Amino acid sequence: MPYRRTPAVQARLDAQRTAVVEAGLGLLAEHGYAGCTMAAVAARAGIATGSVYRHFPSKAELSVELFRTVVRREVAAVSDAAALGSHRTAADRVVAVIETFAGRALKSPRLAYALLAEPVDPAVDAERLVFRRAFRDVFAERIAAGVRDGELPPQDAVLTASALVGAGAEALIGPLTNGPPGPGTVPALATFTLRALGVPDADHA
């Protein structure tokens, strides 16, 4: 009779895989990809180095999995922030996304840097493009709605959305790398966003 994987074994394997991912996320948040060595991940997960390869064929694949997990979490957070409330302007919602993301980033600077800018394997780099498109879509939907309602001046919603994604990411990289971020970063970014959307300064002073 051939060997069959019993539910108990499968459950243990699943738990082990989860432990690996959790360990990786912890290391990512503390030391970025630089601290995510296979040996360190294994040690934190309580298994041997070689055993990690039972779940992920290479470090690159593990890194991609970690990246995707973090991205899912962040996209959910900003989507929620954008959806909250029922009578808010489109500009308000876009700003809420920026503020939410920036706030979370500044609270977990090492993780945010890993997500946004840390030099990484090309496989993870490719995922960054996906990540940005997801964020762009969250923006574009709101901006298009604002333009339709006449709340925002005419503009190419997708282009503005892309630009805001890039602006937010790049503006955070500086504060994330150069020591402690100043307290004015998030408000400054919000002002930038409102101006870029075409909301006159008088309307948000």
Next chain:
Amino acid sequence: MPYRRTPAVQARLDAQRTAVVEAGLGLLAEHGYAGCTMAAVAARAGIATGSVYRHFPSKAELSVELFRTVVRREVAAVSDAAALGSHRTAADRVVAVIETFAGRALKSPRLAYALLAEPVDPAVDAERLVFRRAFRDVFAERIAAGVRDGELPPQDAVLTASALVGAGAEALIGPLTNGPPGPGTVPALATFTLRALGVPDADHA
């Protein structure tokens, strides 16, 4: 008597190195990093694959050299664009940088994509950070001047500069990847830039 490298030999080596870089730049512009295999570079330079390693110890190092060469060229182009003329506003100069970069990018889409977003070796990724800082500094100088003169509303010049770098880069990635770029891209980016700087729409309608 030990082997001495004669001037003639040295000259030939230098010429060969130049040929390698030129070949790499050509391939980069046509097919991005994906087309820059060591074999292809060697073939175009008219030498054997192994000979490339006489000049660059690894593909990563060659890639970094190519990246730096392109970046030098682009930074020079936008710096010139920003410096041109003697009585232009700071906002004008910032927009000129954006328009120059975007215009050049859309004329060499494959090269621009390689420069901005193509997944690459981490060593090149690290260079991207340097590249963006250089662009940021070009912006920040002009923005700070504009704020000092009262031409632009109060703002953190470095933050706005970073944001504009990210915005320009990200806004171009879409058009660069999705087939032929629409003709409205550059003007739309210019409008975004002016608004983000805090120039009222009335002043540039």
Next chain:
DNA sequence: GTCTATACGTCGATAGAC
């Protein structure tokens, strides 16, 4: 330019599930 340190990925041996 050499040398050391670090990290990825593999492998044979062992323990344990079927």
Next chain:
DNA sequence: GTCTATCGACGTATAGAC
């Protein structure tokens, strides 16, 4: 008894220090 999951040390490549 057979097959599999796990261990952890090893080979190899590479990067950084001196």
